[in-house]
Amino acid sequence: MHNFLIGRMEPWFDVQTNLEKTVRRAVEAMSISHTEFDASVRLADPRFGDFQVNGSLSYAKKNQQNPREVAARVIEQLKADDSLDESLEISIAGPGFINFTLKTAFLLNWLKTYSSEEHLKASSRELYRDETFVVDFSSPNAAKQMHVGHIRTIVIGEAICRMLSFCGANVIRDNHMGDWGTQYGKILYGYKHFLDSKALATDPLEELERLYKKANAVTEEDPEALNEARQELVQLQNGDPQNIALWEKVNKLSLEAIDEIYQKLDVHFDHYLGESFYRDKVEQVYQELTELKIAEESKGAMVVFHPEHRRFATQPFIIRKSDGASNYASTDLATMLYRTEHFKTDHIIIITDSRQSDHFEQLHLTTQKWFEATNRKLPHFHHVTFGTILGEDGKAIKTRSGDSIRLKELLVEAEERAHAIVNDKNPDLPPKEAAEIASAVGVGALIYADLSQNRTGDYVFAWDKLLSLEGNTAPYLLYAAARIHSIFRKAGIDASSLPLEEITELETPEEQNLARKLIAFVSNLNQTATSLRPHILCTYLYELAGVFSSFYNNNKVLVNDNEIKARRLLLCHRTLIILETGLHLLSIRTLKRM
RNA sequence: GUCCCCAUAGUUUAAUGGAUAGAACCGUGGUUUCCUAAACCAUUAAUCCGAGUUCGAUUCUCGGUGGGGGCACCA
Numbered sequence: 001m002h003n004f005l006i007g008r009m010e011p012w013f014d015v016q017t018n019l020e021k022t023v024r025r026a027v028e029a030m031s032i033s034h035t036e037f038d039a040s041v042r043l044a045d046p047r048f049g050d051f052q053v054n055g056s057l058s059y060a061k062k063n064q065q066n067p068r069e070v071a072a073r074v075i076e077q078l079k080a081d082d083s084l085d086e087s088l089e090i091s092i093a094g095p096g097f098i099n100f101t102l103k104t105a106f107l108l109n110w111l112k113t114y115s116s117e118e119h120l121k122a123s124s125r126e127l128y129r130d131e132t133f134v135v136d137f138s139s140p141n142a143a144k145q146m147h148v149g150h151i152r153t154i155v156i157g158e159a160i161c162r163m164l165s166f167c168g169a170n171v172i173r174d175n176h177m178g179d180w181g182t183q184y185g186k187i188l189y190g191y192k193h194f195l196d197s198k199a200l201a202t203d204p205l206e207e208l209e210r211l212y213k214k215a216n217a218v219t220e221e222d223p224e225a226l227n228e229a230r231q232e233l234v235q236l237q238n239g240d241p242q243n244i245a246l247w248e249k250v251n252k253l254s255l256e257a258i259d260e261i262y263q264k265l266d267v268h269f270d271h272y273l274g275e276s277f278y279r280d281k282v283e284q285v286y287q288e289l290t291e292l293k294i295a296e297e298s299k300g301a302m303v304v305f306h307p308e309h310r311r312f313a314t315q316p317f318i319i320r321k322s323d324g325a326s327n328y329a330s331t332d333l334a335t336m337l338y339r340t341e342h343f344k345t346d347h348i349i350i351i352t353d354s355r356q357s358d359h360f361e362q363l364h365l366t367t368q369k370w371f372e373a374t375n376r377k378l379p380h381f382h383h384v385t386f387g388t389i390l391g392e393d394g395k396a397i398k399t400r401s402g403d404s405i406r407l408k409e410l411l412v413e414a415e416e417r418a419h420a421i422v423n424d425k426n427p428d429l430p431p432k433e434a435a436e437i438a439s440a441v442g443v444g445a446l447i448y449a450d451l452s453q454n455r456t457g458d459y460v461f462a463w464d465k466l467l468s469l470e471g472n473t474a475p476y477l478l479y480a481a482a483r484i485h486s487i488f489r490k491a492g493i494d495a496s497s498l499p500l501e502e503i504t505e506l507e508t509p510e511e512q513n514l515a516r517k518l519i520a521f522v523s524n525l526n527q528t529a530t531s532l533r534p535h536i537l538c539t540y541l542y543e544l545a546g547v548f549s550s551f552y553n554n555n556k557v558l559v560n561d562n563e564i565k566a567r568r569l570l571l572c573h574r575t576l577i578i579l580e581t582g583l584h585l586l587s588i589r590t591l592k593r594m
Numbered sequence: 595g596u597c598c599c600c601a602u603a604g605u606u607u608a609a610u611g612g613a614u615a616g617a618a619c620c621g622u623g624g625u626u627u628c629c630u631a632a633a634c635c636a637u638u639a640a641u642c643c644g645a646g647u648u649c650g651a652u653u654c655u656c657g658g659u660g661g662g663g664g665c666a667c668c669a
Contacts, residue, residue, distance in 0.1 A: 095613085299667080301667055310596095311596085311664095358664050396662090476633090530610095552633080
């Protein structure tokens, strides 16, 4: 464990967690049960300090004592702990809050110590050290264009992967493509009946989409066509060579188009184990679940009920269709098994919109029973949900319901809008650099717009909202970082040559506010990574950029006084690395100039 | 019918049961001989309704109202 003492060792990287351990020790030493005294340390309102503990209030009430007196006794006990020293100020406030304020010597020491993105990463890995996560995200349906509704799982998934990995986890990114479902019956049916080969040659994805839509419309009208489409799927699943060849062709075209979007968003996968990968693995699922009497036959289909469960006692989990074909429940069960046995994973995270909650709850319940009965270790399962992107009509934007905006188109529009602003603000940039800036700003704004709000809510699609470039947006953060780069360029100073030993004290309120905000990075990152809610990190970065902007406007960095200059350059540089680290965790490209 | 999610300034939103509910956009007014004004500073304005639990409720419980979604072979 790091020691808190200045000068002896590295200062605590994660002050909050270490402080909480210390408080817990103090409370134990007072013979108070941890169930009675909530020792949680939380970030405090900056008006009161850096951290806060409010356990004395409820403890005092329960035990009919004076909360301020309880707080005073806890503080006395804390002062006896030798991992704390004079770098921390502890005080009682209001009805009995314990406030902790880091003294500036500690802030400075922390800033001097944690000096690069790599160093921050190395120090953050305790949270998920050595834990394995399979993260299943994006997972689009092959042969359909991605539209605006698909952006959420991609950007949330990518950000979560980056954060987990930053915090020490072994992350396996798996794109569970919908490449084996019923839609293939329709695509094959469409391909065989309505193909325009000329159109396929010029714009394959467009034509495939048209075929799918056409087949979908026809099968909705005509039960016989629907039956034929289902037969195509059954034949595909039975390995009919012609259908398999067609299926492979469709997938190849589809993947190429999807990949372009991943490249723009800087998203990568370790595996593309789509539903088709599990096609020879569903038999085992049927067999085991039947033998274990977890699954039963109902109306010709194989289903699982959960009688003990209010909702799923009567709502079936259909794991094999009555025509014998698999569906997504079949492949998802096989996927649970594969991820558990092959990847030996500790956690499975699946990122989809909240409308699929029932499905994944049923999947989880079923897997629990299945694994328990077969002595398999069940990984922690997290269904990370998000709200739906709605159209103007308040209904989900869907490909089926007609012309929704393509993701590809949205990305182009984002870059174009940003390009216009770049040309306006900074007309002298070389065209190539202007284009690069526009791309980072436009795509970054789009990603940030989605990540910066709590993922559970729905929202109505609006160009201006997603592509906004003012206020709490990516460009604001990118701009703050670009200005810092500009300072170092102007000064002709390299960050590695900062004369750290000459820096002795933080003086102005802006310097101190900035330093406090920088140290709060750790707590915010931890909270984001534990709750899997990227908007917490966004809010933090936005506040950090705001505190920096105030500092920048009030405290000139490049002054003649070398001591002042050195400490302000230190603050600038540490702000830069934390801003850049944060933006990279969100999958946003950073810029040296804007 | 039943179950799930959501409800905060005009708009978009934040707040692990804590201190005076925090921002952004819009509006209004101000800041540039000075490191990038894509900036900074100031200013108006909000917890859907009703009970309950609690020292303390935007947060938890119950009951309403309004919106969205799931519920047999789509994913």
